[in-house]
Amino acid sequence: MANILIYAEHLNGQVTDASFELIALARQLADSTGASVEAAIIGTGAGSLAYQLGGADTILVGESNELGEFNPQGHAAVFTDLITDRKPAITLVPYTSIGMDIASVAAATTDLPLVSYCLGVNADDGLSATCQLYGGKVEVDVQVDGDRAIFAMLSGCASADDGRSGGAGSEESIDVSVPELGIEFLYLTEPETGDIDIAAEEVLVAIGRGIESEDNIEEAQELADAIGAPLAASRPIIDQGWLPKDRQVGKSGLTVKPKIYLTLGISGAPEHLEGMRDSAIIIAINSDPQAPIFGVAHYGWVGDLFDFMPELTDRLEG
Amino acid sequence: MKIAVLMRAVPDPVEEFEIDGEDLDRDYLGFVLNEFDDHALEEALLLKEEIGGTVTAYAIGSADEVEQMLHTAIAKGADEAMMIGEDIDPLDAHSQAAAFAETIGPVAYDLVLSGVQASDELEGQVAMLAAASLGYPHMSVVVSVKPDGDGLKVTKEYWGGITADYRVSFPAVLGVQTAREAPRYVAVARIKQAQDSGTLASVDMPERGNEGRIHITAMRLPDTGEGAEMIEGDEEAAAEKVYEILSAAGVV
Numbered sequence: 001m002a003n004i005l006i007y008a009e010h011l012n013g014q015v016t017d018a019s020f021e022l023i024a025l026a027r028q029l030a031d032s033t034g035a036s037v038e039a040a041i042i043g044t045g046a047g048s049l050a051y052q053l054g055g056a057d058t059i060l061v062g063e064s065n066e067l068g069e070f071n072p073q074g075h076a077a078v079f080t081d082l083i084t085d086r087k088p089a090i091t092l093v094p095y096t097s098i099g100m101d102i103a104s105v106a107a108a109t110t111d112l113p114l115v116s117y118c119l120g121v122n123a124d125d126g127l128s129a130t131c132q133l134y135g136g137k138v139e140v141d142v143q144v145d146g147d148r149a150i151f152a153m154l155s156g157c158a159s160a161d162d163g164r165s166g167g168a169g170s171e172e173s174i175d176v177s178v179p180e181l182g183i184e185f186l187y188l189t190e191p192e193t194g195d196i197d198i199a200a201e202e203v204l205v206a207i208g209r210g211i212e213s214e215d216n217i218e219e220a221q222e223l224a225d226a227i228g229a230p231l232a233a234s235r236p237i238i239d240q241g242w243l244p245k246d247r248q249v250g251k252s253g254l255t256v257k258p259k260i261y262l263t264l265g266i267s268g269a270p271e272h273l274e275g276m277r278d279s280a281i282i283i284a285i286n287s288d289p290q291a292p293i294f295g296v297a298h299y300g301w302v303g304d305l306f307d308f309m310p311e312l313t314d315r316l317e318g
Numbered sequence: 319m320k321i322a323v324l325m326r327a328v329p330d331p332v333e334e335f336e337i338d339g340e341d342l343d344r345d346y347l348g349f350v351l352n353e354f355d356d357h358a359l360e361e362a363l364l365l366k367e368e369i370g371g372t373v374t375a376y377a378i379g380s381a382d383e384v385e386q387m388l389h390t391a392i393a394k395g396a397d398e399a400m401m402i403g404e405d406i407d408p409l410d411a412h413s414q415a416a417a418f419a420e421t422i423g424p425v426a427y428d429l430v431l432s433g434v435q436a437s438d439e440l441e442g443q444v445a446m447l448a449a450a451s452l453g454y455p456h457m458s459v460v461v462s463v464k465p466d467g468d469g470l471k472v473t474k475e476y477w478g479g480i481t482a483d484y485r486v487s488f489p490a491v492l493g494v495q496t497a498r499e500a501p502r503y504v505a506v507a508r509i510k511q512a513q514d515s516g517t518l519a520s521v522d523m524p525e526r527g528n529e530g531r532i533h534i535t536a537m538r539l540p541d542t543g544e545g546a547e548m549i550e551g552d553e554e555a556a557a558e559k560v561y562e563i564l565s566a567a568g569v570v
Contacts, residue, residue: 011476070482072474073455097476100434100458100493104442108415108450113531114442128535134437135331138342141536142440149532152442182455184485186471191479203569209332227570236353241500245479252459252475252495259567262560267331281567283560284546290334290539299563300546301556311557316570 002148004029005088007079008041008053009098011069012188015041015052018094018155020163023055025121026092028158030057033123038086039169042078042176043067054167064176068185072101077178080106083150090123091150097252103152113144116152117270135269136292155251155274194246196230203229203260206249206276209236210265210286210305217242220264223309226316232256234272250275264305268293319371319488321362322422324432324445325355325391326414327383331437340534349383351390354433360497361463362431363395369465371428374398378417380520386509388518393508403523411439415447421521423452427489429470434458434493441532449491457484458493 004026008019019039026037039056041049047063060082067074079102083091093103095117107114115121117131119139127144129151198204205224211217217231224231231247238248249256251271261279266272268284268291276282277296284297285305294300301308329335330348337343362373375391377384380401388399402421422430430452432445449456461481462473469487475495476482486492549559564570 012480016477071484072457076456097459097474100443100446101456104446105450105456107442108412108447115532116440116442131440132540133440134329134335134342136540137331137335138337139538139540140340140440140534142532143535145531145533182487182490183457186483186485188480188482191481203564227564229569239353239357239496239500248479251477252479254478260564260569281563283563285556288332288334292540294546294548295540297546299549299559301549301559303553303556307553308556311553312560315557315561316564 002087002089003036003038004090004092005083005086006037006039006056006092007094007099007102008039009094009096010041010043010045010049011098013045013049015049016094016096017160018096018099019053020055020160021155021158022092022094022153023053023163024158024160025153026090027055027162029090029121029123035089038088040079040082040174042075043071044069050171052164054169055163055165056167056169059169059171060174061171062174062176067176067178069188070098071181071183071185073181073183074178076102076105078174078176080109082174083110083112087148089148090121090127092121093150093152095152095154099152103150107150113146113149114152115142115144115149118151118153119157121151121153132270135267136273137267137290154270191246194244196246198230198232198247198249199254199256201230201256202258203227204232204249204256204258204262205229206232206234206261206263206266207237208234208263208266208272211237214240214242216306219306219309223313226313234266234269263293263297264309266293267291268296319365319369319429320425320427321365321371321373321429321431322425322427323355323359323362323373323375323391323396324418324430324448325359325375325377325387326352326433326436326444327377327379327381327387328352328436328438335539337537337539340537349381351387352433352436354435354495356501357497358431358433358494359391359394359396360499360501361494363502364498365429365463365465366395372397374400376400376402376418376421378402378414385518389512390504390509392512393504394502399518401518401520403521411441411444411447415444415451417523418444419448419451429488430454430491431463431494432491434460434495443493445491445493452489452491454489454491455486456491456493457486460492460494461496462498463492463494
């Protein structure tokens with residue numbers, strides 16, 4: 001079988017866990033198909049990070065000062081050229097802020113099918129995958145026409161540690177010349193830290209879309225005060241400007257592991273679960289019995305959070 | 319500056335879904351504007367207020383929800399709203415992207431904004447697929463777009479709160495995650511006014527390009543109950559149980 005190509009992303013001098021997960025997944029697929037695994041790493045710092053990708057058979061190194069750490073247009077162009085040259089049967093890209101700039105454009109330019117939101121890939125009988133849709137509320141099995149495709153993989157598709165271990169792939173430099181770019185990388189900015197570090201708290205009360213309006217936050221705050229915990233939130237609440245950015249849990253926010261994580265009206269989209277699933281005890285309150293949050297919670301109650309909040313506040317204060 | 323905003327209706331994320339074969343049972347499903355598209359529209363309107371220009375909102379299909387979305391865009395300040403052709407398979411991102419790209423391409427917009435993703439984009443992100451078809455530079459997970467000389471200064475979010483700033487020249491396609499300000503509220507009366515003041519412009523659906531090459535063979539609800547011990551009873555029983563859990567953990 002033809003080879004497997006993975007996009008290894010890096011930022012701020014670090015290869016991400018998502019990249020190691022792809023190496024682990026590619027190794028599993030290679031074991032069942034006899035394919036070889038190629039990992040591409042592109043941009044400023046690629047050369048010095050390449051050795052970490054030894055789990056691949058070949059490491060394709062595209063060191064470049066011009067592209068910066070990540071240039072959506074430039075990196076996508078370099079990786080698309082690689083797909084054209086190396087003709088991989090399976091191309092794996094992480095479904096992350098970086099991968100989102102790569103996968104769709106590479107698919108459209110190379111005219112390969114793309115399967116997004118993937119949890120797993122199977123190459124035993126043609127190419128197939130299992131994916132999540134609608135914020136993780138639905139799972140689908142998909143079959144791909146033809147024998148080549150690009151898969152955009154969700155976090156957790158394989159063990160990052162498995163992708164880190166072993167191997168000593170050979171390094172090969174690749175062409176990183178690109179046509180004139182309309183996008184120029186300027187600089188990275190680290191997050192500002194606020195008065196509360198939610199990652200250091202023992203208990204968090206986390207609110208989501210179910211809170212419905214800014215006016216209702218006060219009631220959640222009263223409950224959080226009664227417990228003695230700060231409020232955290234999922235992305236929709238932060239995007240509305242109802243709570244500051246440093247309270248955001250999930251993929252684009254912080255990863256937390258408190259003793260108790262009490263969620264109110266959070267459905268549990270994959271991006272949120274990524275940031276809190278390792279909490280010791282997760283309690284979920286949601287009116288939708290199908291909410292994916294109940295899949296990771298230890299305790300759940302299906303009902304109206306506006307009935308629940310005052311009851312618990314009274315119980316704590318009574 | 320001429321700005322196009324690409325909008326889509328998606329199943330309301332707070333609804334319970336029922337499955338009918340290999341698709342959702344769409345008969346009783348409510349649809350809402352993709353929340354990220356709402357942020358894209360907001361960022362477009364903010365830019366227009368800062369440096370002038372026009373904002374045109376596009377959406378595919380003729381369903382009531384699509385009309386409502388476009389009337390709302392006008393009520394919020396968009397100059398024009400366009401309905402593209404008929405309804406197409408919502409899971410066919412390639413056809414959606416082709417329809418958008420072929421419709422807006424000839425107009426030569428400086429900037430195309432759309433939501434970074436939608437919950438049903440199984441075949442890739444429509445905004446980025448459209449960028450590839452248009453041959454425009456692209457960026458996803460955008461959280462700020464500001465005028466900067468003869469171009470833009472754009473902030474992209476990574477993870478753990480890390481962001482990067484970029485200089486972007488025109489034309490470009492940006493997949494917006496979060497607008498600089500929360501999407502503005504518009505009174506129902508204003509939407510009604512937009513509805514009454516004229517019909518929406520519409521353009522025909524271009525010829526279909528890329529037919530779907532991935533096929534859903536099974537759809538199911540994930541096993542969500544397996545991990546959680548479900549608390550039975552009313553809110554009082556739930557509050558009592560949660561109190562016990564908090565006490566047992568020694569945190570209250």
